[in-house]
Amino acid sequence: MKQLANKHILLCVTGGIAAYKAAEIIRLFKTAGSNVRVLMTKAAQEFITPLTMQALSGNQVHADLLDTEAEAAMGHIELAKWSDVILIAPCSANSISRLAAGKGDDLMTAVCLAAESKTFFAPAMNQAMWADSRTQKNYQILIKNNFIPIGPNSGEQACGDEGYGRMSEPQEIVSEVATNFSEGLLAGKKILITAGPTREKIDPVRYISNRSSGKMGFSIAEAARDEGGLVSLISGPVSLKTPDEIERIDVESADEMFKEVNKVINNFDFFISTAAVADFKPEKFENQKIKKDKKADNLSMEFIENKDILKSISKNKGDLKIIGFAAETQDIKENAKKKLNEKSLDLIIANDVSDSSIGFDSDENEVYLITEKIEKKIEKISKKKLSRSIIEFIAKYL
Ligand SMILES: Cc1cc2nc3c(=O)[nH]c(=O)nc-3n(C[C@H](O)[C@H](O)[C@H](O)COP(=O)(O)O)c2cc1C
Structure with missing residues (x-):
């Protein structure tokens, strides 16, 4: 995917069981020549360690909004400006809800408020959480606010349920982001x-x-x-x-x-x-x-x-x-x-x-x-x- 070479990708990982798949997403972006920075919510760090993300991305992981050291190095505004694209994957029901409400009380929501770059999100949750009318309403609000959805897919879930809510596969997600940079008569189709x-x-x-x-x-x-x-x-x-x-x-x-x-x-x-x-x-x-x-x-x-x-x-x-x-x-x-x-x-x-x-x-x-x-x-x-x-x-x- 030559479109991704040298592009600045900010990958936001939220707290869901699919967080481990973020590791493969980083690998795919890196293979395509992208520069990847990772931002993790507090909950995400319970699912996969920042150390793994740091090692894979080759960059320090960003996690805190109110951290004087982090703010000096790469604060929420700089992070927003640095990114060519923001990808939230997996995107939890909770994060969809907070983004829809326009919150800015942690680093991920603050960066998304400050960013002018295209923002993709890959919902990942249990089928009942996905089907809940509040999640659906919040999801539509995000789309109205120019967030671009990737998936979710239908299939077997970690909890044993079957249905919509499963995160799209890493390859599918990275390809979707790549189309954002394509040129030609069928760009993005x-x-x-x-x-x-x-x-x-x-x-x-x-x-x-x-x-x-x-x-x-x-x-x-x-x-x-x-x-x-x-x-x-x-x-x-x-x-x-x-x-x-x-x-x-x-x-x-x-x-x-x-x-x-x-x-x-x-x-x-x-x-x-x-x-x-x-x-x-x-x-x-x-x-x-x-x-x-x-x-x-x-x-x-x-x-x-x-x-x-x-x-x-x-x-x-x-x-x-x-x-x-x-x-x-x-x-x-x-x-x-x-x-x-x-x-x-x-x-x-x-x-x-x-x-x-x-x-x-x-x-x-x-x-x-x-x-x-x-x-x-x-x-x-x-x-x-x-x-x-x-x-x-x-x-x-x-
Ligand atoms: C074991 C476990 C698995 C979870 N998996 C998911 C999930 O796949 N999707 C989701 O939306 N929430 C899931 N949750 C709930 C979220 O972790 C919780 O809502 C959290 O507050 C999300 O925070 P964040 O959106 O700031 O990352 C799970 C919770 C636990 C304990």
Whole structure:
């Protein structure tokens, strides 16, 4: 994350069980070349020691507001001025409440009142504390006051409960902060891309798949990253290297891809579906390898339809922009327009896969970009150049 190099990050740690994850946050910022200072509330110091934070950040930890020595060295005003960004992680329910009330009775709240830099906060608490109407009200007040929320996520909690309130993962938090410094046509935008084929298992050694190489999806991911986007890839089995600064989740089947996309889609601004997801899967998975001699002369198989990822996402799309691909062998534009409408897409990119010199497994492609109002043909070019044109089109028209 080159955007974070030499940036001044003030990490405020509050008193929650996720305080130990602040250590990993510091490590990630340091690896990216940032200069990190740590501020800890009194409660935070009960969860993780200032010594750990000092050792990891390479800087003295700040904790006291009314400390003559600290004030002389780096008081609350200087600390506020020093920071390019303030990140409160984890941010407890108590701290959210005190910040919402505009308090300034400890170092963390005083710095946040004095700071003009962007302030991010990553709530972390038990699901009931998070759901409490007072926490929700305070959280909204912070957002109205230009604090930028990161998470929380849903999942298993330290106390054994399940639900919203779990702090976002350190990598997710640091990436969010990095987007604050991005430049380009998609600066700060979050983009989820699916790529590659899926494999539908028949028995432990056999599967049905398709010829997708994943090249188009990976190339679009790089182009979106180069324009300042925060990109995540969900990829079927491909032999491609994960591009730098792109998060990648690997899946095999259409069911797995459906599950992973639905798990994270709420965090994204754009969904670009380049994956060649199998429409059908064998109705029955044979636990043992199907033996040649056991199946007379003809082996037949029943198929059932896979769940449609694009359709399921577009049902509750809200502000999400959805971009789909249509690999067709005939009536390309007509079929693509049908898909655009049926799946409520914002843009469809259609190509002719009957021509083996373009599309699947090739390094080149020729496509139509079709929205409700615009239709544009891009003549045969490399997938790399095409990806840049697609990203420019998305940034301009969507
Ligand atoms: C073991 C333990 C775990 C806690 N975990 C959390 C937590 O995850 N989130 C939270 O909001 N409060 C949690 N609390 C309560 C806070 O520590 C408490 O509200 C404290 O006053 C927060 O102070 P601060 O916001 O100034 O750091 C926990 C308390 C204890 C004893």
